[in-house]
Amino acid sequence: MQKDINQIISDLKKMHGTPRCELVFSNPLELVVATVLSAQATDQKVNEVTQPLFRKYRTWKDYLSVPVEELEEDIRPTGFYRNKAKSIRGIAGEIEGRFEGHIPEDVDTFATVKGIGRKSANLIVGLAFGKPAIVVDTHVIRVSRRIGLTGNKDPDKIEQDLRKGIPEAVWTDFSLLVTLHGRYVCKARKPECERCLMREICDYYKGGRKDV
Structure with a gap:
């Protein structure tokens, strides 16, 4: 994985703010x-x-x-x-x-x-429980493949790829931020690449927006 994960997380925070889940719960x-x-x-x-x-x-x-x-x-x-x-x-x-x-x-x-x-x-x-976790939902699958963090399509294999390439301490924050990014910017049908801070390191964008 030839990507700067710290820069990716920094860019995601600039676009989406604090890592968060939008479901409301208290326990x-x-x-x-x-x-x-x-x-x-x-x-x-x-x-x-x-x-x-x-x-x-x-x-x-x-x-x-x-x-x-x-x-x-x-x-x-x-x-x-x-x-x-x-x-x-x-x-x-x-x-x-x-x-x-x-x-x-x-x-x-x-x-x-x-x-x-x-x-x-x-x-x-x-x-x-505040434990490091990689959450591979549809957004994480799509964004991780487009950026070039994995070449796999199987969720379990994607989880393993991300575990290997991302520091454990930021697994959960990464997952939450990527989900927000997939929901609001890197959408399935019409990704808003022009307002994405990661476009210059994104395989999808550099490849002419062809799914990889």
């Missing part, structure tokens, strides 16, 4: 639920739904004891609400049963929970 449980709800939904819509949701449901047992139809109705605006309700209850049951109600702070362990996976496990462990 690890809330972040898990918000992450499930964020699939195929905007963070803004999820935050609208979770504001009353988190007042109503405070523990994993709350999610397990409520009739599933009631939970579905509470999360309906996020879309795919039946699948999401089933996933939340499955995660709640597994965390209660396997881990005595405590979310694992180890990515490899947490990723074994059905409905979580490595992307979500990294995000939650990185944000909720």
